[in-house]
Amino acid sequence: MHLEGTHSLNAPPQEIWNLLMDPETLARITPAISRLEPLGDDKYKAVAEVKLGPVKGSFEGQMAVADKKEPEHFTLLIEQKSRMGNANAEGRIQLNPIGDNQTEVNFTGDAKLSGTLARMGQRVLGGVANSMVKQFFQNLESELKANA
Amino acid sequence: MTYIGKSVKRVEDQRFLTGKGNYTDDIVLPGMTYAYIVRSPYAHAKINGVDTSEAAALEGVVAIFTGEDVKEIGGVPCGWQVNFKNGDTMKEPPHPLMVRDKARHVGDAVAMIIAESKEIARDAADLVDVDYEELPAVVNAAEAVKDGAPLVHDDVPKNMCYDWELGNPKEEVDAAIESAHHVTTLEFVNQRVAPNPIEPRAAIGHFEAARDHYTLYTTSQNPHLTRLLLSAFTLGLPEHKVRVVAPDVGGGFGSKIFHYTEEALVIWASQQIERPVKWTSDRSEAFMTDAQGRDHVTKAEMGFDEEGNIVGLRINTFANLGAYLSTFSTCVPTWLHGTLLQGVYTTPKIHIDLTAVFTNTVAVDAYRGAGRPEATYLLERLIDTGALEMGMDPADLRFKNFIPPFDGVEQEGYMTQVALQYDSGNYEGVLKRALEMVGYENFRKEQEEGRKNGKLMGIGFSTYIEACGIAPSAVVGSLGARAGLYESAQVRVQPTGKVSVYTGSHSHGQGHETTFAQVVADKLGIPLEDVEIVHGDSEAVAFGMGTYGSRSLAVGGSAIVKSIDKVLEKGAKIAAHKLEAAVDDLEFAEGKWTVKGTDKSIGFADISLTAYVPHDYPENLEPGMDFSSFYDPANFTYPFGAHVAMVEVDKDTGKVTLKRFVAVDDVGNVINPMIVEGQIHGGLAQGIGQALFEETIYDENGQLINGSYMDYTMPRADDLPSFEVDRQVTPCPHNPLGVKGAGEAGTIGSTPAVVNAVMDALKPFGIKNLAMPLTPERVWRYMQE
Incomplete structure (x- = not known):
């Protein structure tokens, strides 16, 4: 399953970078992530609550930040397990400056699903996933405003 | 005769229609425990460990077993041996009751929880922590034999179970095709479908130590064979102390013929804990673990001379067997498929080359018709397409090529190029009758009129034959069956x-x-x-x-x-x-x-x-x-028939509406016409289901992505017209009742008739071949291209 989205925000890349590198903020703005506990080395224990059409449940797994280049890009590696199946996702976030105080945030990712999640969720998943990407950008925007 | 030939009402319906049937899951024994099976969410994954400690601690959990506990048990056997072309025995990797090294399809059993209730067992299953290491998967039969494809079984090179051929010498068939006036070539995918009987599988194992006796209640079409396999192979039980009961069973369509791992697991587990153990599948589990049907990838060529006589048939097929060999899976693409390629035609040269492969999918085995629908689909699609390409009428082309009538008494049975001798047949008779019922000339006129007004109407034919009444033990034995029949x-x-x-x-x-x-x-x-x-x-x-x-x-x-x-x-x-x-x-x-x-x-x-x-x-x-x-009969029986589908395709949405369906079947003598008609109706619904609606879809990781009734389309009453069925009677000459069998006729004949009708409707678009199922989206997309 492929995910992507682009959104322009009124803040310089560095400010956005700082927000995204803060686990508490990241947990707050990422839809379906309810908690991130740092495990060191840019690795986190991640707890997620997801409702996708007929499939609902909580996930537990790991999230790692890799391929970091401050303040330009990083990759999120997510491995989640649950009673309804497992999800393996890789998402690359690219921060492109536009002028002085604006950034285009670009998200591209792929997710691999298994178990019930794959068997029953697939039909509605594409739509839900894209709305989650949208939600992420909106949350990020509100967070920036709150910090301003 | 007071009863034979009469539509006597079904005596069993009293209990079925009043909810008084007694199915396996209805049975409750004193001290019963309930099993839930932890299944792999991955199509292909190494298992590095299974931690059951947390699950075992849950109150109400009686026992937990893993692949490690059953490693000494060999697994379930395959009942039919097919050899490679070079004479080597087919590859027959073990089919363990539960896996411990790696999982080979989504749904492969990893652990079994036994608890005081089904709910506790299910909850405990969520606490089992399996350390999987996901491996690349292969799901497509033609891909599986390519170099570098992931290996389902490490010791089976190219995932090849066997290669196989049947028919006239290859060079003769090649020559017939090369020198033909016209050759029709089609590539097909006969998609995989799920049998979906209304009652999911269930099994109860009951070991009674006091009398050293084993009872298995199971949803089986075949309780005695299950008993034999449990005793002689899977568990090595003393057969005289084993009782297998298949009480009321809610449909099978083939999927309940086979001996499944769960049947052995509940018996074995009952012996371990000395209490009865019940396992009941749910619908999702059925999609993951019941043997599925079809799944062929084929290139087919049919050669004709100037007059339209078929001169040769050349078939090259990859058959997907899934991850493990099921009880009869090896004989379905071979002896139940290759042997039917004569059809009802006088084709003088026939050759099939077939490769059967393992993939990271659930096993494929006999599903209503088993091999015969796949063969009929090839032939009937080829002949309708040939007619289209040569500008001939598909009904005329058939009449030209039919084997002449023979009764098997005065005239000898018809010896085919592909190992069978037909018992009796009158193939032109059923098509003639079907054409009368259709009002063929009228239909063609209406179709012409319709086309002028932008209405897409089509008619499709299928004149099928099947080999039923399976069958003479000596014959099937010589072909590799490991049981008498x-x-x-x-x-x-x-x-x-x-x-x-x-x-x-x-x-x-x-x-x-x-x-x-x-x-x-x-x-x-x-x-x-x-x-x-x-x-x-x-x-x-x-x-x-x-x-x-x-x-x-x-x-x-x-x-x-x-x-x-x-x-x-x-x-x-x-x-x-x-x-x-x-x-x-x-x-x-x-x-x-x-x-x-x-x-x-x-x-x-x-x-x-x-x-x-x-x-x-x-x-x-x-x-x-x-x-x-x-x-033990002297031969198979050979029912046959002519099916005609009439469709209309909506040119704006691509939706196919089946307007009429005419079926004239010859199943030999008939004992109860109403029951035969019911069997035909049900079979037609399933065959039409494959043509228009059904397909199990695995993604590239081997995930079955439509494993529920929300995602897998079953045919419903309002998708189907009121069927027009009639019969011709050509008695079977070699059994005392003169009967041939009616269970699969509908499924075998209907699928190609419907697809042919849609192709006929789409003729103005120059489309010759579309992959099943012919969903509105697929038809619409092709019309746009």
Whole structure:
């Protein structure tokens, strides 16, 4: 399953970078992530609550930040397990400056699903996933405003 | 005849329609425990460890077993050996009860939780922590043999179970195709479908230590074979201490023929914990673990001469067997498919080359029609496409190529190029009748008119043949079957003249309790109510080979007739004694023996009573009236028919509407027309389902992405027209009832008829071939291109 989205925000890349590198903020703005506990080395224990059409449940797994280049890009590696199946996702976030105080945030990712999640969720998943990407950008925007 | 040929209402429907059926999951034994199986969410994954400690601690959990616990048990066997072209034995990797090294398809069993309730077992399953390492998967049969494809079994090179060929020498067929006036070439995917019987599988294992006895209740079409396999192979149980019961079973369509791992697991686990263990599948689990059907990738070529006579047929097929060999999976693409490529045509040169492969998907095995629908699909699509390409009428092209009528008595059976000898047939007869019913010329006119007005109407044909009544043990043995395929029946006449019949043919919707009773009542001249048909319990029925391949009446019914003949022969001896006449001077009719030309007679019940109260009795004759018989037929039976579909395609949405469906089937003699019609109707629905709606879809990671009724489309009543069915009768010359079998006809004939009709409708678009199912989206996209 492929995910992507682009959104322009009124803040310089560095400010956005700082927000995204803060686990508490990241947990707050990422839809379906309810908690991130740092495990060191840019690795986190991640707890997620997801409702996708007929499939609902909580996930537990790991999230790692890799391929970091401050303040330009990083990759999120997510491995989640649950009673309804497992999800393996890789998402690359690219921060492109536009002028002085604006950034285009670009998200591209792929997710691999298994178990019930794959068997029953697939039909509605594409739509839900894209709305989650949208939600992420909106949350990020509100967070920036709150910090301003 | 009082009953034979009459549409007697089904006696079993009283309990089915009033909710009084007794299915495996209805059975509750004292001390019962409930099993839930932890299954792999990955199609292909190494298992680095299974941690059950947290699950074991849950209150109510009785035991947890993993692949490690059953590693000494060999696994379930495959019942049919096919050899490679070079003579090597097929690759036969183990099919363990639970895996411990790696999982090979989504749903592969990893651990089994046994608890005081189903709910506790399910909750505990969530606490089992399996450390998987996901591996790349392969799901497509043609991809699986390519270099570098992931290996499902590490010791099976190229994932190849076997390669196989049948027919005339390859060079002769090549020459016939090369020198043909016209060659029609099509590439097909015969997509994988899920059988979906309404009752999911279930099994109860009950080991009784005090009497060292094992009972298995199971949703099986084939309880005696399951008992044999459990005893001789899977668990090595003492067969005389094993009872297998298949009570009421809610449909099977093939998927319940096979011996499944869960059947062995519940018995084994019951022995470990000394309590009964019940496992019941849910619908999702059924999608993951029931053997599925079809799944061929094929290139097919049919050569014609100038007049349209077929001169050669060349087939190259990859058959997907799934991750493990199921009980009969190896014979489906070979001896049930390649052998049907003659169809009803005089094709002089035929060759099939087939490669059977393993993939990271659930096993494929016999599904209603089993191999014969795949063969019929190839032939019937080729001949309609050939007609289209050569500008000929598809019905005319068929008449030109039909094997002429033969009854198998005056004229010999027809010897095909692909190993079979047809018993009797009149193929032009069924098509002629179907064309009358259709009003063919009228339809063509309407179609022409419609086209002018932008209306897309189409008509499609299918003239099929199938090999049923499976079948002669010596023949199937020489082809690799590891079991005999006869049937057994016991007819026990009770002292009061009531009759209990014990048949090895299991009924799971076919109506044996009615049809078989009609035969017995007529042969003995007694009321239908005086006959009880008993099936499905190995302790009651001495032996059986089960129900599949439309064999119940042709093989099982014939075994009953053999026993009835023995009853009548003995009855005549007793009657002769009582009437003080010679046996030869007696005639039996309407339930009594009469001295010819007199009014001296004695009734059936008087004779049966005498047999059990032998005070005044023939010398040297044993008391009692109870006979067992085994019937091993001389040949398969060969039902055939002509199906015609008429469709309309919506040119804006691509939706196919089936306007009419005409089916003329010849299944030999008919005992109960209503039941035969019901079988045809159900079969048509399933065959049309494959043409228009059904497909199990695995993504590139081997995830089954439509494993629920929300995502997998089953045909519904409002998708189907009111079927117009008729029959022709060409009796089978080699069994005593002259019957051929009706269970699969509908499924085999209907699929290509529907696809041909859609192609005919789409003719103005120049489309020759579309992959099934013909969903609105698929048809619409092609119309846009």
